[in-house]
Amino acid sequence: MSQVEPTVFIVDDDPAVLKSLSRLLRAIHFQVVTFGSPQEFLERHDPHTPGCLVLDVAMPGLNGLELQEALRVKGSAIPIIFLTGHGDIPMSVQAMKGGAYDFLTKPVHDKDLLKAVEAALEKDRIERRSRAELDDIQERLATLTPREREVLIHVVSGQLNKQIAYDLGTVEKTIKVHRARVMEKMKVGSVAELVRLTERAGIE
């Protein structure tokens, strides 16, 4: 949830391939963590860690597609780049349907991998940021009292304190207090910012 450097996770049962891919991605200055089996990844993966997954399709035990499914069940939206030795159509179709981010054929060229990884990380970053921002706004909104919430709605619609006070049947001073508390609780410095937050949170 913070500014952690994103990580590229690689899962491949072939130690030589695992090592070489890890080395290549490190050479491109990515932070890399490797796993020798899907089970290991599934057990140790924290969905909160930003990053993407480079996954070999064909592995003994849990195969790539099953891992994809398991991750989904676990609630991880990590973008997955599948590696396959053999462009197997049914499998790629299934993977894509399951939300695979990309499908690369082994041996994979560094440029293709770089492009796919960068795009996947970007997707992950955007999704995470959007989720985090929304969570954050919702959290702040939850701290408002019903009255403050009402005031907020009036404020973002561009009402002056006086008007709000009239509409809500109270005095301007009270509204000022409410308003200050709303600004404080929502952690914003300006009405414009407040409007942006409420729009983002979808408040009518």
Next chain:
Amino acid sequence: MATDNPKKERIQGIRNGAGRAFALMMRAETISQFGTAVRWTHGPARSLIASLAGVLQIHLRPMIQLLAVLCTGFAMSAVGAAHETVLTYPTYLIDTWETEDGLPENSATAMAQTPDGYLWFGTFNGLVRFNGVTFTVFDPANTPQLPSASIVNLHSDGSGRLWVSTLGGLAVREGEQWHTLGSNDGWPSDYVRTFSERGNGDLLITTFHGQVFEFVGGRLTELPPPPGKSGMGYHGCVDEAGHWWVAQFQFIGLWDGQRWRQTVASTTTNADTVGCTTARDGGVWLLVETELRKYRHGVEVSRVRLPEVPGGLWSMSEDRRGNVWISTYRQGVCQVSADGRMRRWTTTNGLFSSSTRFVFEDHEGNLWVGTGGGGLARFKPRRFQSFGVESGLAEAAVNSLWPSRDGGLWLSTQGKGLFRLHDGGVTKVPLPVGVNYAQSVLTDRKGRLWLGTSRDLWVSVKEDFRWIRSEQLSGADIRALFEDSRGRIWIGGVAIASVLDGASLRVFTAADGLQADGARYFAEDSRGVIWLSTDNGVFRWENDRFVELLDNGQPLRNITCLKADAEGTLWMGSRDKGLLCWRDGRLARIASLPIRAVHGILEDADGFFWLASNRGVVRVLAKDLRLAAEDNVSVLDSVVLDLSDGLPSVEFASSVQPNCARDTSGRLWFATLKGVATIDPSEFRLNTNLPPVTVEQVIYHTTAPQSARQPAHDSTVQQLNRSTTQDEVEVSRVAPFTEQLRLPAGSRHLEIHYTALSFSAPEKVRFQVKLDGQDANWRDAGDRRVAFYDLPPGDYVFHVRAANNDGVWNEIGASLAFKVLPFFWETWWFRIVVGLALLASGAAATWLMVRARLRNAAERERSALAYKGAEGARNNLAAIVETSDDAILGETLEGTITSWNAGAEKIYGYSANEIVGQNVSILAPPELRGEVRGIAERLSRGESVDHLETKRVSKKGMRIDVSLTISPIKNERGIIGASTIARDITARKKAEVEAQRHRDELAHLSRVTMLGELSGSLAHELNQPLTAILSNAQAAQRFLEHGSVDLDELRDILTDIVAQDIRAGEVIHRLHLLLKKGEVQQQPLDVNNTVQEVLKLIDGDLVNQGVTMHTKLAPALPTVKGDRVQLQQVLLNLVMNASDAMNSYSSTDRQMVVCTELSDGEGVRFSVSDCGSGIAPDELEQIFEPFFTTKPHGLGLGLSVCRTIISAHGGKLWAANNPERGATFHFTVPVSNEVNE
């Protein structure tokens, strides 16, 4: 595309030599070159546009710039109210395409639509074909038949020909063929001003410099120049009688077949104010300065006086709604509607340039406006009209709306008060002092106007805005107002639910069964039952009490709106579950609608529901919804209307009642955050134009560029250099695909690009594709492209179909037949040849072995008889000996031949006379003389020699394969000599060698076939080390590039590369060994080692198939005698069969066991067990017969070859079912003697 230089030359050339029209056009063009820096689209509007596009989720280029354009309007005086404002009528949505979107140039000179559905337009940088998403540019560089890239005019004629007038001459495109009209055809070095076409296909072509041509019966003829101002072009058109008309400021008239006849006297001296165009209903439109006149049969039938001169006239056209469009040089386009009103569009209201060239209407009714420097604009007729701040509303966000009784509309806005939309004007309504926060607005049948605010309920009894405040509801935050069929007013809001019946107000409390959270939405069904929703539940007012609707005991939450049905059904809009239906105590969710939130539900007179949803307004038949609520229908016919249809926003007012309404005329109204949107359902027309579907391009990768090369005339093949390896090239082929496309063997990554020619909202066009041979059903496909990887060889037909923006499917779509050619070993004939060869050699070998066995038996029998004869039937002996085919000879102990039968003479060639008395060693080849001595020694010891297969020499020196049986002849004194029976086995020996060769060949072919099936596994085995090598090497390259060379790391990388290279080499080596067609070598083999090598080879395949392999290899097994390759082949075959046998089971059940063990008396026993479904008892033996197969693609030879191999090794191969599940194949191979001894 032209480079800079020719462009400059062109500009100068025209400025020097051409007439005024071109000078003007070129000025526009020159401006366009600098225009990007000053165009306003780069300002904030651009970001607005971008964000709108984001809402629409348009990912494809060109980015369609949605611009909700407010069009020119007219003032209406609002009746009896202050704050009069001007209301504008938006009629079109304007989207613009520019160079950023793929246009070769920001100017479009002319436009046409060919019958195949493509739009074509001209620019000075090429002829452009448009499919709604991408632009394909034709210029002399790729189309040599085009005389010039500068396109002046276009026309698509009735026979589908596309006429292209360029600065370099006139070209005609017919199908894929181009013709050029030059001076030989009578075409001058001029450009086309106008094209006009008669019903029979004849053309009138006028040029810029005043010439007039007729294209009749395939011939171009120049007509005499009309008597207007010479050197100046004419506008042409054709009247209902088929007469050509021309118009210029000094002459307006028609061609009567002989001469030009003036029909109308021109009343102007202004050169650029006269023009004409063909009217859609026949007749002629004529523009002379400010007068737009219409002629039928030469008589003026209508005349409209325009408020001003439209401007320097470039072209005119009429659309299907009867509007005449006038494109001007510098003053934008003018629309003159059928009722005579003129509206103008320029840079002030939506165009990026006011220099316009044409207004062209496509098959779907979209109007395309070509500009000089401002790109190509599409004017799409709006389905929704909207009224917002641009129409005079002080605030865009509308909370609530309700039709007024005089055909107008009441609108309450967020914080800016109440408005009245009336006779086309927007008026602000005076409110009680201080009240701006109008929330809910309603007029009842008595004509009272109700207004709910955040703290009061107000009513104006006579709509005279003398407001009365409800004292009882003072302080209540009113959000919902509803009048039921008995005239009661239901009032809801935050923490308030009440009903006003006559003068008595009843406020509901917890005692009535309602929680304290107030009422948000009311509805009444046909029986008069009132339903209401609160923040936390939905209730029915029954027997003076609220009864809550519970779904499995749970309250219904997040309900935003209600609509009670005529049939006693309650429809509910939900914030997160779309549309819900309550019926007979049961809740159903209409899951097949593509929406999440519903904020309002209206029903029109034709039985359609119009849902205000998070994706826009969804139109769906109520009857279908009822069916869907009963049993979950997966597909509902619905149309989603959104920004592309003119909705100002897809965010609707929510949690306020009323937020949408149907007025007495049937018109529907919706409150949105950006104004109010309205649609007349009776005028709504589905876009029923089936979108023509076309396959545009096919791209594939092939490793065989030579064979991919097509015949020389085929210019559609392009080899691109996007290859990833040296051998692989990308081949692109473009339409038309007239015959089956043949892709060379080994082609991969097939991409098919297709399109559907619907231009109303290309981003909403949906596609489905199907590949015969792969897909049983249609599947959704996006992106106008689909890719197939590694299609096996065979014939395919690809189908694609498309639905337009309203979901109307062109079910026929388009198809593309193609064939992926096989490698020779993938061909059916090769498989048959292999099969037949295997069959033939198998049969031959079997036959030969059977025969040999029979012959051996016969031989033994005959020998036995001979002995018996010697002892028991001496009289017959001589006769038997003489008639025998075998050589029978007698000899002394020293080897001197004493007797010689006819058989001997036949075999050895010597007659009895020649040979009797000679030594038998004469019959032996020199190198085998020692053998003869050895035999003599054995004979002298009284031993006999039985069936010794050896070689002898005939009289002629020929080597003969013989089988010798030599027995000592004894009498009472002891051994006195020997008898030799020799049989010529040359033929048998030869056949045996042949049979062995066949067997080996067969085994080899069978291996080749099997390895074909294994290719997936092999690719995996090879790809692993290759991946490691490549990634290591590229990592090293990058380290080196960065200059951060860590020598240790580099050393490690190189070590890994070497190791992986060796690993790849081993895979190849194993493969090579198996594929080798070497001599069969019987040698001592390590059993477990042999097994493990096989498992390595197939490991990848097993992983792919999810098979778990267990091995039980007995330690310290003796070596066996055999051929490594052949035994591995048998193992591989059995393992692959076992794997196949389990592929219908779940992966946890796919367990395989391979065992080796010492088996008494048999040698080593190998077993392969699977957990499949086993083998039918009557097939346990049958499976070893040639051509017996249970696999759809099997040849049925694997097991029969395996059995042959194992038999040749002196072992046995058999199958047995396991006690629990599956089957086990066993085979034995004798232990190698060399180690045992």
